[in-house]
Amino acid sequence: MAYEQIWANDESKLSKEEIHKLKKDGLDILNDIDRYAKEGFASIPEEDWGHFKWAGLYLQKPKEAGYFMMRVNIPTGIITNEQALTLANIGKDYGRDVIDITTRQAIQYHWLTIEQLPDIYKRLGEVGLSSIGACGDIPRTIIGNPLAGIDRNELMDTREIVNEVYHFFQRNEDFSNLPRKFKMSISANVQNAGHDLINCLAFTPAVKVIDDVEQVGFHVKVGGGLSSKPYLAEELDVFVLPEQVKDVAIAVTTIYRDYGYRQKRHRARLKFLIADWGPEKFREKLLEVYGSELHLKGEDKVEEWNAGYFYGVHQQKQEGLSYAGFNVPVGRMNSEQLIQLATVAKKYGNGEIRTCNSQNIVIPNVPDGKMADLLAEPVFEKITIKPKSFIGYSVACTGIEYCNLALVETKETTRKLAEYLDEQIELDVPVRIHMVGCPNSCGQRQIADIGLQGVLMKTKEAGMVEAFEIYVGGTLEKDHAKFNEKLKGRVTSENLPAVLKDLFVFFKEEKHPGENFFDF
């Protein structure tokens, strides 16, 4: 039964957003963009503003000003040289030179106008990129192992599988009206580079002996997600062969589409259905929709969690080739930096740049003999291979500069905070700090050692000011995964650096050598 049949007969079961989506599918906005571009922002009815999400666009704050934020899908974070140059030039020509890497390996622009969109879509399309489905109630960009195909720590190369699943869902009208966003991760990296437990659907590396032959494949987790009610994903008792991944992804997405909750938007993510059904019931439904049996679980090959960090120079699986991991402070570059990165990636490697969910980059495929010359290039003075500890492990969401939901500024606040801490204190282990501007948690504050969530706080002296709740101890470490916990009280932005300094001084004095924040 199609989802329209399940819900459309009884509007009392639908949120107002659902009723709106039934009147006009999100992807239909793509038919209007050229016309709106000719007629200007004033010609766009307010009821269409939300539909731009399906085209990968949000209206920036304040919405009435008519500037868009655009997110471009980068499946697995792999950008070719041609794509990197196109992305850089779009940022230069239209995006006021601001280019962000998101925590889902996507590229994000700001300041775009409706008149510029047709040319931006044309340029993206010419190099095989798209922003369609990067936002909205639809399968989002697929994250995974940024080292796919070159990784000594992967069971198999997942690039082809990710591309196959991504292209199946791109502009697919059968799946353009999900209850809410749907996030997938596909990775065969044993260090869990794909952050399995916080995705709606995650494929993780596994092996199983089938008919006396050991097969490489995946285990499947469902129902993870953050925001104000975070859940860690539940594991299903199945082993999926590489050739089954696409159909399993379709089956899970179909179940979510047809059975996901549509009454209240804040309960519409897949995690709420999984929490109610449990993994066994979901597995039964999966087999029914998939249409045949799946193997039972095999041996889990996830060994640890690297939190998406790849700093330094490392050997690839290809003899004689290495990759280098660099820090992009709080994930923000300018166009010139991206042009320079693309240029050196081509000069020394095969031109590729790869984005990480830690908002950083990797340059792969550099012959060992050329690595020293690559590292001596001027662009790597600011985008460094060996960042100082706090700036190197800081993540920040978009924040009040551009985001309508934000309560506080995040990018610059994080950068200044990390720089201050790096001046004040030296630790023997990295501490991951994630800052978010509201409970939606695009900066994934729940999995950070130190999560900082923006709030507004009334003070006697200054009235309403920006402040933060402090959360400690989050991790996706194997067998110890947990969300961080809130400390009592709130701290103003002004006092935050001093308070965190005190916290880290205490940590340094009390910890054992090499002890991590999460073990403390």
Ligand code: SF4
């Ligand atoms: Fe905006 Fe909140 Fe997401 Fe930050 S976490 S980008 S403030 S919605």
